Amino acid sequence: CPFSLSSRPPAVVVSSSSSSRSSSSSSSSSSSSSSSSSSSSSSSSSSSSSSSSSSSSSSSSSSSSSSSSSSSSIRRNIMNLSPNEKRAFVDALDQAKRTVHPDIVIATRRYAEAFGPDGNTTQFEDITIYNYFVWSHYYSVSKTFLGGGEPSFGGVDFSHEGPGFVTWHRFHLLQLERDMQDMLRDPTFALPYWNFAIGGSECDICTDDLMGARSNFDMNSISSNSIFAQWRVICESVEDYDTLGTICNSTESTPIRRNPAGNVARPMVQKLPEPQDIAACLEVTTFDTPPFYSTSSQSFRNTVEGYSAPEGTYDPVVRSLHNLAHLFLNGTGGTTHLSPNDPIFVLLHTFTDAIFDEWLRRHPAAVYPLENAPIGHNRDYNMVPFWPPITNAEMFVTAPENLGYSYEADWPSRPVTLTEIITIAVVAALIVVAVIFAITTCAVRSKTYKMDGRQPLLGEQYQRYDDHDRHSDKTQSVV
Numbered sequence: 063c064p065f066s067l068s069s070r071p072p073a074v075v076v077s078s079s080s081s082s083r084s085s086s087s088s089s090s091s092s093s094s095s096s097s098s099s100s101s102s103s104s105s106s107s108s109s110s111s112s113s114s115s116s117s118s119s120s121s122s123s124s125s126s127s128s129s130s131s132s133s134s135s136i137r138r139n140i141m142n143l144s145p146n147e148k149r150a151f152v153d154a155l156d157q158a159k160r161t162v163h164p165d166i167v168i169a170t171r172r173y174a175e176a177f178g179p180d181g182n183t184t185q186f187e188d189i190t191i192y193n194y195f196v197w198s199h200y201y202s203v204s205k206t207f208l209g210g211g212e213p214s215f216g217g218v219d220f221s222h223e224g225p226g227f228v229t230w231h232r233f234h235l236l237q238l239e240r241d242m243q244d245m246l247r248d249p250t251f252a253l254p255y256w257n258f259a260i261g262g263s264e265c266d267i268c269t270d271d272l273m274g275a276r277s278n279f280d281m282n283s284i285s286s287n288s289i290f291a292q293w294r295v296i297c298e299s300v301e302d303y304d305t306l307g308t309i310c311n312s313t314e315s316t317p318i319r320r321n322p323a324g325n326v327a328r329p330m331v332q333k334l335p336e337p338q339d340i341a342a343c344l345e346v347t348t349f350d351t352p353p354f355y356s357t358s359s360q361s362f363r364n365t366v367e368g369y370s371a372p373e374g375t376y377d378p379v380v381r382s383l384h385n386l387a388h389l390f391l392n393g394t395g396g397t398t399h400l401s402p403n404d405p406i407f408v409l410l411h412t413f414t415d416a417i418f419d420e421w422l423r424r425h426p427a428a429v430y431p432l433e434n435a436p437i438g439h440n441r442d443y444n445m446v447p448f449w450p451p452i453t454n455a456e457m458f459v460t461a462p463e464n465l466g467y468s469y470e471a472d473w474p475s476r477p478v479t480l481t482e483i484i485t486i487a488v489v490a491a492l493i494v495v496a497v498i499f500a501i502t503t504c505a506v507r508s509k510t511y512k513m514d515g516r517q518p519l520l521g522e523q524y525q526r527y528d529d530h531d532r533h534s535d536k537t538q539s540v541v
């Protein structure tokens with residue numbers, strides 16, 4: 063069982079309550095059947111229970127990644143949820159924000175100080191399910207403390223700018239989804255997604271029934287009608303972490319900041335990606351290319367992450383797809399060490415994962431780099447800070463068949479190129495000419511035939527008969 067979730071991330075210990083999770087990366091069962099979700103302490107029972115995704119038709123035809131029978135949860139477009147389902151999802155997130163994680167505690171000091179000044183006082187804390195989701199992302203991007211007055215080293219990122227970007231965030235979401243399934247006692251609970259590739263400068267999910275509208279009083283805040291206006295962020299004291307060598311703890315501080323499309327200093331991030339950007343990205347044929355970094359060209363991973371143009375060409379000033387959606391949010395959700403504090407992070411990343419899954423489906427021979435990727439990003443490396451160990455390779459598989467979830471999604475088709483338009487026009491013209499030729503030929507033949515049919519009975523034959531008579535041997539008798 064390579065990623066049983068009954069345990070903890072590195073530098074984190076399991077609390078006494080143990081849940082009996084079972085999941086297998088190979089068997090596609092994500093149903094955490096016998097989940098003991100002892101939502102101890104701060105759990106306030108939010109009303110509704112499951113935002114379980116019932117049926118609902120995936121609209122149109124195109125290539126929707128179909129749900130397989132082996133999938134126990136179906137991730138759907140949040141805009142397609144019913145009002146009750148929307149409310150249930152928002153409530154479930156809020157419940158996760160307030161429910162202490164039944165299995166995990168976080169380390170608040172580095173290993174050297176993990177047992178306290180007396181060597182006997184462990185420096186661990188309880189943390190809520192949602193805040194653990196925030197903490198693990200922070201931990202993966204945090205700088206390395208070097209001590210001795212040296213500035214902390216920021217050259218390591220376990221979850222971005224490398225092939226592990228897609229696999230790391232996939233497991234990150236899966237862990238949250240399973241924790242929430244346990245909390246809700248609903249193994250079919252599924253995280254929805256935000257189709258951020260809608261172009262324009264409107265945040266369609268920024269409404270009070272979903273992720274919170276903009277406050278009327280502060281451009282950078284969430285409306286007080288939204289439950290998310292009550293949320294407080296963790297991991298804000300980066301200065302301390304980098305200079306004192308402390309680690310983010312579970313202390314909550316300020317409200318979420320968000321000002322969609324409001325970055326006046328950077329017009330390029332005032333608009334969301336376009337649908338055709340997804341189509342172009344899905345056509346990039348190679349999963350990742352050397353140097354397996356944010357400078358990679360013709361790399362699907364770097365394209366969906368958003369350091370390349372949608373067609374796959376690296377350009378240092380370009381921000382597209384996932385990165386563009388983060389930067390568009392312009393606030394908590396646009397800062398790497400804080401971004402999951404804004405719950406839009408969940409929906410932005412489920413959509414990024416949906417693109418990854420569709421790409422895997424279309425490129426079954428895809429290869430994940432074995433070596434030469436940044437630290438933590440090689441195929442068989444464990445992803446930091448997840449525990450028990452789970453490798454990138456284990457998440458590089460199609461979700462419906464292997465991981466127990468699927469996406470209900472329609473994918474935009476690539477716009478037709480000028481060359482294709484010209485080719486189509488030429489072929490169409492040739493067909494028209496051929497049809498006209500065929501019709502004309504038929505018409506002429508039919509006319510000839512009709513004229514033949516109107517030949518008088520005494521025609522050529524008789525003339526020939528006459529001729530025959532005229533030229534034949536006169537000695538022959540005529541009957």
Ligand SMILES: O=C(O)c1cc2cc(O)c(O)cc2[nH]1
Pocket residue numbers: 222381385386388389395396397398399401402
């Ligand atoms: O500047 C970027 O491209 C950028 C910001 C940002 C924030 C975030 O939380 C991410 O996960 C990625 C990211 N990229």
